[in-house]
Every structure is written in structure tokens, then in C-alpha cells.
Amino acid sequence: MTRFSKRALMIRTIAVASLLTAATPAWALNYYELEVYPYRTAAKGELELENSSAYTLAGTRAGDENRHIFRNTFEVDYGLSNRLEFAAYGDFFRDPGTGRVEFGGQRYHLRTRFFQKGELPVDLGAYVELEMPKHDPDTREADVKGIIEKDFGKWTVDLNPGLEKVLSGSNANGGWDFHYAAGLVYRMNETVQPRLDFFGDLGPINHVSSWNGQEHLISPAVDVNFTPTFHVLAGAAFGVTNATEQRLLRLKMEWEFY
Numbered sequence: 001m002t003r004f005s006k007r008a009l010m011i012r013t014i015a016v017a018s019l020l021t022a023a024t025p026a027w028a029l030n031y032y033e034l035e036v037y038p039y040r041t042a043a044k045g046e047l048e049l050e051n052s053s054a055y056t057l058a059g060t061r062a063g064d065e066n067r068h069i070f071r072n073t074f075e076v077d078y079g080l081s082n083r084l085e086f087a088a089y090g091d092f093f094r095d096p097g098t099g100r101v102e103f104g105g106q107r108y109h110l111r112t113r114f115f116q117k118g119e120l121p122v123d124l125g126a127y128v129e130l131e132m133p134k135h136d137p138d139t140r141e142a143d144v145k146g147i148i149e150k151d152f153g154k155w156t157v158d159l160n161p162g163l164e165k166v167l168s169g170s171n172a173n174g175g176w177d178f179h180y181a182a183g184l185v186y187r188m189n190e191t192v193q194p195r196l197d198f199f200g201d202l203g204p205i206n207h208v209s210s211w212n213g214q215e216h217l218i219s220p221a222v223d224v225n226f227t228p229t230f231h232v233l234a235g236a237a238f239g240v241t242n243a244t245e246q247r248l249l250r251l252k253m254e255w256e257f258y
Contacts, residue, residue, distance in 0.1 A: 029179065029201040029215040030131075031056070032073050032091045032104065034237065034250055036158050036183035036197050039123040039149035041113050042079035047257040050075040058246040060239070070094040071104070084112045091133075105133035113147070123149040127160070138169030145181075156185040163205070175206045185223070193223040197235070209243075216240040221250060229256040 031054050042048055052073045059067040070093060077087040091104035109129035117123050125147030132140060145162035160181040166172050179201040186194050200216040203209030221235025230253075237248040 029199060029217070029244070031245065031248070032071050032089075033107075034181075034197070034199055034217070034219065034248075035252070036181045037111065037125070037127060037145065037147050037160050038156075038158050039113050039117065039125050039147060041083060041111055041125070042077050042085040043258070044079045044082045045258065046077075046079040048075075048077035049255045049257075050077070050252060052252040053250070054237075055249045056245050057248065060245055061242040068096040070096075083114075084110065086110055103134055105131065105136070107131045109143075111147075121150075125149075127162075136169070138166045138171050140167040140169065141165065142167055154187045156183075156187060158183040158185070175204045178202045178205045178208075191225050193225075195221050195223060195235075197221055197237075199237070212242040214241055215244040217244060217248075219248075219250060229258075230254070231256075 032052075034054055035052065050073075052075065054071045056067060056069045056071075059069075072092045072094075074090045074092075075087055077085050079085050087109045089107040089109075091107065092101055093104050094101050107129055109127060111125065111127045113123070113125040114120075115124070127143075127145035127147060129143040129145075130140070131143060141164055143162060143164045145160045148159040148161075150157050158181075162179045162181070164177040164179060166174055180199070182198040184196045188194060197219040198217065199219065200214065202214050208214075217237045217239055219235050219237035221233055224232045224234070226232065232254075233250065233252040235250045237250055239246040
């Protein structure tokens with residue numbers, strides 16, 4: 001092997017390794033899961049199939065290491081009861097250097113809601129997730145979210161404050177990381193519902209990152225209910241800080257089976 005080919009191989013290896021590590025970084029916004037969870041859960045016996053994708057047009061201001069990366073998630077939800085659902089995810093990403101699709105990891109969640117809608121001043125739920133990323137020095141992570149929803153006429157506000165903890169891996173001795181998702185939805189009619197979503201990660205709660213070290217996204221989008229059982233969300237997302245990927249496209253398709 002020539003010196004040039006050895007050097008090219010080494011550069012390529014480092015670049016791909018950096019990309020894989022960046023695909024699911026610890027203490028960072030999870031670009032696989034740009035989703036705001038509502039109060040509603042799957043009904044008992046209901047099966048939901050989802051495919052969510054995010055395509056990064058422009059990476060962070062610190063560098064373009066994630067530019068043109070394509071992330072895709074396949075999700076299966078099942079209603080264990082009318083108030084409790086279970087979901088399994090498979091995360092994948094396309095390496096822009098090689099064009100190959102790589103497995104990014106797996107996740108599992110339980111999501112529940114409390115009381116009936118409207119019984120409390122705000123509708124409440126909870127979410128617990130186990131994450132097992134593949135290309136990450138942290139091999140097990142737990143994510144706990146609150147779900148808060150309130151209707152105001154044709155408007156709905158959803159808040160998902162969350163805490164994440166590394167259970168095993170390089171950062172297992174670290175504390176809890178604070179992140180959030182929020183959505184403002186306008187229920188224009190039964191078919192089309194424009195929305196504005198927000199996603200962010202502030203870093204460890206005992207040592208919040210500086211503003212430009214935090215990640216914050218603003219995402220205008222629209223929900224379209226093509227049929228009562230087939231829904232599509234499409235939108236864009238824009239990074240606010242230096243550490244956030246700057247421009248993304250989002251697409252989620254959901255099929256419901258009863």
C-alpha cells in the first residue's frame with residue numbers, strides 16, 4: 001500500500017468514526033426523536049406504525065461534520081390499555097461519505113396518561129424510555145419525560161420537559177441532563193393542523209451549558225390527516241445556537257390499526 005493510500009485510508013477511517021460518534025452523542029439533542037408527545041396514548045389493542053426521518057442540510061456552526069446526514073427511525077406502538085402504550089424503535093442513519101445505511105441503535109418506551117381529558121386544569125401524562133445507542137461510548141441511557149397539555153379554543157399547547165441519565169458507559173457517573181420538547185398546534189380543521197415545535201437540550205442540570213453550548217431548534221410544521229388512520233407531519237427545523245445543527249427537514253408518517 002502506498003503512503004498516499006495509507007494516509008487516505010486513515011483520514012477516511014477517522015472521518016467515518018467521527019460521524020458515527022456524532023450520530024447519537026451523549027448529553028446532546030436526540031435528532032432521531034424530534035417529536036412532541038401529546039396527552040393522547042394509543043387505545044387498548046391499537047397498533048401504530050411510524051416512520052420518522054430528519055435530513056440535515058447544514059450542520060453546526062462549529063463544523064459541518066453532520067451536514068447531509070439522513071436519520072431515520074422505525075417505530076411500533078401498541079396500546080396495552082386505554083392509558084398505557086409500549087413502543088419499540090430502530091434508529092438508522094445514512095453515512096454521507098459512503099452512502100451506506102448504518103444501524104444507529106434501539107429504544108423502548110412506556111407512555112401513560114392520567115385521568116380523563118379535561119378532568120384537571122391541564123392534562124397530564126408521563127414517558128419513560130430506555131435507549132441503547134450503537135455508536136456511542138454510553139451504551140445504556142434512561143429518559144424520563146413529563147407530558148403537559150392544555151387546549152385554548154382551537155389552540156393546543158404541549159410541553160415535554162425531560163431528564164436523561166447515562167446508565168452504563170463513559171458518562172455513567174454523571175448526573176441528569178435536562179432537555180425539552182414543546183408544541184403549539186392550531187387545530188384549523190380535522191384535516192390540516194399547522195404547528196410550531198421547539199426542541200432543546202441545556203446539558204447537565206448541575207452544570208448547565210453556556211448558551212452556545214446548548215442546543216435549541218425551532219420547527220414550523222404541519223400535521224395532515226389524510227384519513228382517520230393515516231397521518232403525516234412535515235416541516236423544517238432551524239438551529240438557534242452554535243452547537244445546534246442549523247437547518248433540517250422533518251417528515252413523519254403514521255399508520256393506525258385497530
